[in-house]
Amino acid sequence: MLVKQKAKYIQTLGQKKFRQQEGVFIAEGPKLVKELLEENKAAVKEIYALKDWIDENKKLLAKTEITEITAAELEKISQLSTSNKVLALVKQFETGKELAVRGKITLVLDCIQDPGNMGTIIRIADWFGVEQIVCSNDSADIYNPKVVQATMGSIARVKVFYSELKEWLAKQKDIRIYATMLEGQDVSTMKKLSEGIIIFGNESKGISDEILQLANVKITILRKRKAESLNAAVAAGIILSHIC
Amino acid sequence: MLVKQKAKYIQTLGQKKFRQQEGVFIAEGPKLVKELLEENKAAVKEIYALKDWIDENKKLLAKTEITEITAAELEKISQLSTSNKVLALVKQFETGKELAVRGKITLVLDCIQDPGNMGTIIRIADWFGVEQIVCSNDSADIYNPKVVQATMGSIARVKVFYSELKEWLAKQKDIRIYATMLEGQDVSTMKKLSEGIIIFGNESKGISDEILQLANVKITILRKRKAESLNAAVAAGIILSHIC
Numbered sequence: 136m137l138v139k140q141k142a143k144y145i146q147t148l149g150q151k152k153f154r155q156q157e158g159v160f161i162a163e164g165p166k167l168v169k170e171l172l173e174e175n176k177a178a179v180k181e182i183y184a185l186k187d188w189i190d191e192n193k194k195l196l197a198k199t200e201i202t203e204i205t206a207a208e209l210e211k212i213s214q215l216s217t218s219n220k221v222l223a224l225v226k227q228f229e230t231g232k233e234l235a236v237r238g239k240i241t242l243v244l245d246c247i248q249d250p251g252n253m254g255t256i257i258r259i260a261d262w263f264g265v266e267q268i269v270c271s272n273d274s275a276d277i278y279n280p281k282v283v284q285a286t287m288g289s290i291a292r293v294k295v296f297y298s299e300l301k302e303w304l305a306k307q308k309d310i311r312i313y314a315t316m317l318e319g320q321d322v323s324t325m326k327k328l329s330e331g332i333i334i335f336g337n338e339s340k341g342i343s344d345e346i347l348q349l350a351n352v353k354i355t356i357l358r359k360r361k362a363e364s365l366n367a368a369v370a371a372g373i374i375l376s377h378i379c
Numbered sequence: 380m381l382v383k384q385k386a387k388y389i390q391t392l393g394q395k396k397f398r399q400q401e402g403v404f405i406a407e408g409p410k411l412v413k414e415l416l417e418e419n420k421a422a423v424k425e426i427y428a429l430k431d432w433i434d435e436n437k438k439l440l441a442k443t444e445i446t447e448i449t450a451a452e453l454e455k456i457s458q459l460s461t462s463n464k465v466l467a468l469v470k471q472f473e474t475g476k477e478l479a480v481r482g483k484i485t486l487v488l489d490c491i492q493d494p495g496n497m498g499t500i501i502r503i504a505d506w507f508g509v510e511q512i513v514c515s516n517d518s519a520d521i522y523n524p525k526v527v528q529a530t531m532g533s534i535a536r537v538k539v540f541y542s543e544l545k546e547w548l549a550k551q552k553d554i555r556i557y558a559t560m561l562e563g564q565d566v567s568t569m570k571k572l573s574e575g576i577i578i579f580g581n582e583s584k585g586i587s588d589e590i591l592q593l594a595n596v597k598i599t600i601l602r603k604r605k606a607e608s609l610n611a612a613v614a615a616g617i618i619l620s621h622i623c
Contacts, residue, residue: 166607170607255610255613258606258607258609258610259606259609259613261604261605261606262600262602262603262604262606262609263602263603263604264603264604287606287607287608288606288607289605289606289607292604292605292606322620323620323621356506356620358506358507359506359507359508359623360505360506360507360508360536361505361533361536362502362503362505362506362531362532362533362536363410363414363502363531363532363533364531365502365503365506365616366499366502366612366616368610368612368613369499369503369612369613369616370616372609372610372613372614372616372617373616373617373620376566376567376600376617376620376621377567377620377621379603
């Protein structure tokens with residue numbers, strides 16, 4: 136049974152302010168919750184689920200705090216348009232303060248604002264083995280329920296940092312910084328990279344000027360016809376598929 | 380001024396049944412409408428716009444039927460969550476009955492259902508110079524306002540056919556048919572193609588078995604880590620960036 140006070144508490148976690156204060160986020164649906172349990176069980180603090188889901192997942196759930204609730208109760212606390220069997224409260228991941236950039240690919244997101252794009256980019260990074268992403272502070276919050284959903288579980292495997300981008304980039308001295316643009320070197324002619332920082336810009340404005348100045352190389356996806364632009368996540372997928 | 384009867388008529392075009400009956404679709408927003416006017420002016424039947432948009436675009440609008448309306452009137456007929464200066468009624472494009480596949484790349488979409496994905500794939504096709512797409516009859520309608528919006532104008536440059544896929548594919552004898560899958564030949568090792576049919580499957584179920592049997596080659600995007608899948612539009616972008 137779901138206590139009223141708890142329902143209220145979960146609803147507040149739709150807001151960034153409360154998520155940050157509590158250090159937790161909401162994950163929903165059998166696929167995502169199962170992946171989090173398999174990947175990082177210690178982070179899953181509480182589970183609210185329908186009886187049949189609990190019965191089916193007994194093995195996975197040992198030592199996890201579970202509350203059996205009704206479909207109507209789940210509907211009340213769900214952030215999805217259609218609730219889906221299970222909702223988990225998960226501890227926000229610790230990223231540590233410093234991140235190392237040598238010997239690996241690091242993505243930088245300069246003001247990616249659409250939660251769907253943000254989540255999809257995390258999923259793409261995971262697919263291509265990219266371990267870390269640095270976002271400008273004005274990018275979408277990765278713990279926004281829409282972002283969490285769009286990552287399809289990849290949120291548990293990719294480290295995401297938020298930072299004053301300009302300051303952070305200025306400190307990265309001995310590594311190449313690539314800016315993805317509408318003009319630049321054709322990415323399909325580039326060799327695979329073993330290390331580097333790849334910057335992707337805002338959905339409509341692209342990379343801001345002050346960030347662009349810190350890049351060493353401009354790269355692009357060659358356009359054959361008149362299409363105005365590519366979706367930010369599609370562009371990230373294409374670039375990573377060529378250089379990773 | 381917007382006559383009540385006309386407002387009602389435009390609202391009905393949110394439904395596929397009425398769009399088909401009338402042979403028209405709705406396009407909204409300055410960017411999209413401008414692109415349609417530049418690309419295929421004859422197809423733009425009627426424009427409903429705010430005074431300032433009409434004043435700014437006088438040159439483009441010669442010989443087009445224009446009705447000046449208020450922001451409140453536009454709000455009433457808009458299919459967007461926030462209406463945006465101009466709405467056009469556009470004739471659905473004629474595709475002709477037969478399409479030639481020799482000497483070019485043809486995309487085949489087997490039940491792509493999300494309007495955002497459908498629109499984004501049309502935009503990607505345009506970017507990489509793909510001229511035609513064949514969709515299964517159960518795919519999203521390209522004249523759905525969300526699809527039109529997501530194409531960002533590319534809808535005017537890419538021909539989209541709907542067909543009984545199995546029958547249509549069975550007739551394509553002398554051309555290679557590629558199926559994009561979770562396993563197959565790594566697309567990054569393939570040569571550029573000058574012709575071929577590339578099949579993309581449904582967002583969760585992939586390509587149906589009966590369609591898969593008609594393919595000659597299975598191709599894939601190599602996965603480095605555990606991410607469960609790639610978004611359908613992202614996968615299309617990556618595949619086309621390697622073979623086009």
